Amino acid sequence: MATENPTNTSRAEELKVLANEAFKAHKYSQAIDLYTQAIEANEDNAVYWANRAFAHTKLEERGAAYLAMGKFKDALKDFQQVKKLCPNDPDASKKLKECEKAVMKLKFEEAISVPESEKRSVADSIDYRTIDVEPQYSGARIEGDVVTLDFVKKMMDDFKNQKCLHKRYAYQIVLQIRDLLRELPSLVDINVPDGKHFTVCGDVHGQVLPWIPACTVGSDIFFVVHGGLFSVDGVKLSDIKAIDRFCEPPEEGSSLARSVNCYAVFYISFSSQFSSRIIGLMCELLWSDPQPQLGRGPSKRGVGLSFGADVTKRFLQDNNLDLVVRSHEVKDEGYEIEHDGKLITVFSAPNYCDQMGNKGAFIRFEAPEMKPNIVTFSAVPHPDVKPMAYANNFLRMFS
Incomplete structure (x- = not known):
């Protein structure tokens, strides 16, 4: 048992505060080290043990997210730390071996790559x-x-x-x-003439690697994007227009996201190696999700963020728009209206991957009113081909 004295207790609390700050900043390895130091100073406080276990869980979750995204070097760092803390965890050991193999492959590819x-x-x-x-x-x-x-x-x-x-x-x-x-620019402005309409589909899952624009603004009324909004306020449409999406994949060896844009009937996939500002904007456009509570929170995906109705409202006000339309999440009815009616998620792939049983939906905006008319539909039988069977191979040659 550690000797209980005011000095140890005070030091342990100081370390816990620092660890909590590191945890909030998603610096889980640092948080684990600080919680460990707090435990060494006062091992009788169960909060330190619980917090360290939770930080360990988040570290493993982030490593799994990096692994799924093909960011093998980042995943390797996280799983090495997990393995160090829990050497007998079989799942962590398995994922660590996967990362090590993937990183070795990347190093070999880099060694033989063309300038x-x-x-x-x-x-x-x-x-x-x-x-x-x-x-x-x-x-x-x-x-x-x-x-x-x-x-x-x-x-x-x-x-x-x-x-x-x-x-x-x-x-x-x-x-x-x-x-x-x-x-096309990274942000496309579409003006719909009276009597015409504009149709938005989302997540029908095809891939055209970095050629597709990041988002669309329709008749200066609605903002269409795959994922969501940003970690900071004040982002203007001009900032998005300034994104140069034509660049090489990051050193991890895969595109930043092979996602599908909720953009008319087109699809999106980005790879980026820009300044941190541009990387942040692109990452958040692709990966962020709305949340029911106000403010911002960590992403369930380990990348991007969750944002509340107040964030949506400020973005629309800053850019003189009325509505955000996005995709990125399966919805049972094919769509969901959130954030006081200022954000609509639309998902156009019914019975997603032949497993989810969800309806599909699309949104039609008719000029001049440009009010969202949501149309839902159910899945129908299709040829006996696995979902997304051809998603990678054919278009990879055009990258």
């Missing part, structure tokens, strides 16, 4: 016009360089019948879209 100045996208070497279409091919065809509505309808029918699109036309579509998207 940045010499890198070239495979897409730059593809000329779809030189690809012959076999006479026996009976699927949808693009005549010339224009993708027509008739072609799209034919292609959809073919897909429903489990027929493949010829690679010439698949390359053509992706390359032409790539050229179109690279001309």
Whole structure:
């Protein structure tokens, strides 16, 4: 038993305060060390033991989040600390080995990688016009360089019948879209003429690595984004427009997020290696989620943050907007209205991954009123293909 005296007790409390501050700042390893020092000063205080155990849990959760995101070097640091504290934890040992293997692979790839100045996208070497279409091919065809509505309808029918699109036309579509998207700014302003409408879908899950804009503003009324808002007030639309989304992946070897933008009927995926300010904005746009309580809180995902109705209200006021529309979370009814009606989550993938049983939804804004009209729908049978089976391989060659 530690000797109980006022000096030890006072020192232990000082260490606990420092540990609590480190915990709030998500510095879990530092918090664990400080709680340990507090325990050494006064081991009879159960609060120190409980707080250290909770910090350990959060450290392991963060490590798992880093691992899931492909941020293997960060995950490795966390699991090394977990292993040090709990050497007999089999789950931590398993994840540590996974991280060690992934980091070794990254180091090998770095050792044989081509210098940045010499890198070239495979897409730059593809000329779809030189690809012959076999006479026996009976699927949808693009005549010339224009993708027509008739072609799209034919292609959809073919897909429903489990027929493949010829690679010439698949390359053509992706390359032409790539050229179109690279001309767009990181924030797109859409003005909807009277009598027309604007449709927002979210999380239908496709991937076009960093070409898609970060967000959209519709008729100076609503802000459309995949994840959510920011860790600081005062972010203006001009700050988002200044984001240069065309850059190389971070050193962890994966994109910052392979998420899908709640942006018209497009998708989003970013990779970033910017200043901390730009990285923060992009990360939060992609990963943040709303919370029912006011203020800001830690993210359940280990990245981004949770934000309350007051944060939403201030952002809208600062940018003279009325509504935030975002996705990023499965909703049983396909949508959810929160933050005093100032934020709508829309999720357009019904029965997500063939497991969730949720409805899908989309939102239609009709000019000039531009009020959100939410349409929900249920899943229908689809071909026997695993969800997201083709999400990575085909488009990876265009990065």
